[in-house]
Amino acid sequence: MPETSITVATAAIETAWDPAEALERVGGNESLVRQLVQIYAEEAPKQLEKLRTAISADDSETVEMIAHRLRGELSYFGLPNTARKAHDLERLGRNHDLRNALQLFAAFEADLLIGLKAMERMLENDKI
């Protein structure tokens, strides 16, 4: 991988997520934010795989349900742009039209993975 893209990715990770919003949402409880991020870091990749499978299987109902769930979580953690992409996928599922879903999914996945990296970094740090 060329060095420039690594730099871009690192910069993207650093700006992808600000835990302050999540911290404020849970009432300033740092240990609770860590617990929730931990759960999310384990759960989100599984949901992502389920979503990919559902899109391939043209299962719009499951697409709607998983995208809906991911959207709620992303909004809560303070990742509005990624949440918006999840919302778009949710709408495709609700409208039973998954023609553009795979393309949208790729963009969503890329965003989400960056977000997850940012969360993992936070977990490695002593303080939020």
Next chain:
Amino acid sequence: MPDAVAKMAPVATSQPSQSPLHVLVAEDDPIFRRLLESWLQTWNYQVTTVENGTDAWEILCQPKTPDLLILDWMMPGVDGLELCRRLRARQCEQYQYVLLLTGKDDKQDIVSGLNAGADDYLTKPFDIDELRARLRAGKRILSLQHELIQAREALRFDATHDALTGLWSRGATLHLLANELQRGARANSSTGILMVDLDHFKSVNDTYGHLVGDEVLKQTAQRISQAVRSYDFVGRYGGEEFLAILTDCNPDELRVVAERIRSAVADIPIDARPSNIQATVSIGAVVASNQAHDLEFLAIADSALYEAKRAGRNRVVIGTCPSRLFREQGFEKGTVIAHA
């Protein structure tokens, strides 16, 4: 309503204000589930969490259900909307306050949630202060409902019980008698009726005053209640007249219980301070089977009571049943079975 009156004693219901409110959280998303659990525990709620609607319904079908439900709209299997519908479709004494959680912000979804029986809703991602305030609102409704149930139970008790003695009221006693005779007819068993009257009660009132008279009535009522069997009923039939209904009662038992009542009153003077009152009762008794109307049996018990009074009081007289029944019961007409 054969059993309605018998169940009308005040019910001890749980006090939501004293014990922590029990909240059920049904949420398939592990993050929101953990978040809600943590917050609710911090706010001193008792929390049960489940990850799907099927498990939630199982908990809601148990005898003691949570008071307040936080249900996620979208769950695999039984969703929050369906849970609301099921909950409201059943007739349940305990009201459950339902807060529906939804990521949806469409007005129509909120309307259908409320129509399905939700009391309130909260859209995700929800705000900690908003959730807390909505829970408080739910708590207020629940405690108001609890107070209403308690007030209703107290009124129900007052309506069916005699205020002075705490015994069943006249109306409730007659209702119980009719039910018991019907039940006896179905089960082919007999019912004992004892009409118990305090002797010379008017002179107690006239001599010692009404406060002493009331005390005599109260203590006589207690002694009668203690003398009958645990499954019998005792009511205040009139001023100084009591009616005991003895379920599944044969002539021997009738005789034993009637005599027990007579001696319970007569053997020990009543401590009605400042006076000690030597009270006695006269009792008219009858064993009723399903061959006649309840009022006929009351008339028979009443005649037997009159007979007991006429014969000198402080005694039990077994009443005259229609002749065929009477022979079956093995009594002679107007038999005096006990007296002082």
